[in-house]
């Protein structure tokens with residue numbers, strides 16, 4: 355089964371492939387099919403985008419909308435994350451937080467995957483909590499906000515972790531895990547042999 359992933363961001367494809375690497379029989383293909391990013395919640399953007407792209411290609415499709423939410427800024431940049439990354443950038447964000455210390459630097463990433471096929475659209479969500487670093491810290495991994503985000507339980511920013519490490523705990527990983535559960539059920543229901551397509555043999559039911 356092929357699932358198309360409509361995104362303009364190749365980092366997302368790289369991470370999705372790492373996260374979904376244990377899926378057999380299912381491949382994720384990058385699709386460059388722009389869709390209107392309506393102004394609204396991540397859920398609204400993903401639902402609209404998934405339906406929009408599905409109507410165009412009539413094949414199983416995912417889109418994904420993510421945001422970076424900073425507690426001390428009442429969730430800003432949140433649904434404006436793309437625009438803020440391109441304008442203020444990470445330095446601008448750090449400046450806004452100059453006098454903010456400790457617990458007040460809390461932030462989280464959230465991802466909402468929208469999946470659409472002939473049965474309609476479904477959403478899958480993932481969140482990772484952490485805090486905003488005091489300075490930009492990167493070993494060249496990751497992208498966008500990764501160099502200022504330190505996940506809870508870590509000292510390093512996402513941009514100091516290899517993509518494989520980020521992808522063990524990230525918001526994207528969590529959203530895709532939910533999506534995987536849905537795929538397992540769907541495949542069990544639709545496949546006569548009841549074969550999951552998953553390497554983990556304990557999950558095989560044939």
Ligand SMILES: O=P(O)(O)OP(=O)(O)OP(=O)(O)OC[C@H]1O[C@@H](n2cnc3c(O)ncnc32)[C@H](O)[C@@H]1O
Nearest residue numbers: 361362363418419420421435436439497498499500
């Ligand atoms: O074409 P799409 O899939 O929309 O790709 P995008 O880069 O516009 O992605 P989003 O709208 O989902 O993301 C909003 C902003 O948040 C950034 N972002 C998304 N996921 C991230 C992650 O895992 N780490 C750091 N920044 C991220 C992204 O680069 C944008 O600046």
Ligand SMILES: [Mg+2]
Nearest residue numbers: 391419420436
């Ligand atoms: Mg976008």
